[in-house]
Amino acid sequence: NILWGTLLAVLVSIGVGVALAEFVAVVPEGTNEIIAGVASIIAVIFVTWMIFWMARQSRNLKSELHSKIDNAKQNNFTLVAVAFFAVIREGIETAVFIWSASRATGEDTNPIFGATLGLSIAAVAGYLVYRGALRLNLSKFFQYTGAFLIVVAAGIFAYGIHELQEVGLLPFLTETTYDLSGVIEKDGWLDTLLRGTISFRSKPSYLESIIWFGYLITVGWLYLKPQKK
Numbered sequence: 001n002i003l004w005g006t007l008l009a010v011l012v013s014i015g016v017g018v019a020l021a022e023f024v025a026v027v028p029e030g031t032n033e034i035i036a037g038v039a040s041i042i043a044v045i046f047v048t049w050m051i052f053w054m055a056r057q058s059r060n061l062k063s064e065l066h067s068k069i070d071n072a073k074q075n076n077f078t079l080v081a082v083a084f085f086a087v088i089r090e091g092i093e094t095a096v097f098i099w100s101a102s103r104a105t106g107e108d109t110n111p112i113f114g115a116t117l118g119l120s121i122a123a124v125a126g127y128l129v130y131r132g133a134l135r136l137n138l139s140k141f142f143q144y145t146g147a148f149l150i151v152v153a154a155g156i157f158a159y160g161i162h163e164l165q166e167v168g169l170l171p172f173l174t175e176t177t178y179d180l181s182g183v184i185e186k187d188g189w190l191d192t193l194l195r196g197t198i199s200f201r202s203k204p205s206y207l208e209s210i211i212w213f214g215y216l217i218t219v220g221w222l223y224l225k226p227q228k229k
Helices: 001-024 032-074 076-105 112-133 138-166 187-200 204-226
Strands: none
Touching: 001 032, 001 076, 032 076, 032 138, 032 204, 076 112, 076 138, 138 187, 138 204
């Protein structure tokens, strides 16, 4: 029953991602960029919230889920619901985030292949943890992955701003901050790697740079600063 709930949540999440991609493909020119920009910013909000939530809840997450399952064992439908709602929130957030990341990095970085590979590894790791063959310190795991996600989210945030500037919704600070295209060859392996991981742009505008550095420094500081016990 837990697996059925999980599978249903995964299918709904995939459906949200596909629906978003299909909708954007048929909208008029110009609207496409607005949707991509707004969706990217929303995705960053989702992920930022998730990073801090996981940092707070990682120590108690396992015991909390065990408690919910123990309380629902007498009711098969409730078990399905517990699994569904445990997965669907992060599933939809992940679908929107992956869609935004694929737009930001470009099709030549094979984002769908990367996302499929990552999700497959996560599924195998989850199964191994369930079978007891793999032990993870969830607190440390989410601490390191959260720090990396902050860097990724900063790039997607800057990409969202870039799309809104492209259609004239943010017509200020549009001058180029710096140009690294002479150092990092366009579509070369380094350019592809950086775009595919952190949505790197070699010629960002002033506003993009302010957003990237501002988000990275502010959120990074809040995330890494010592927490009161």
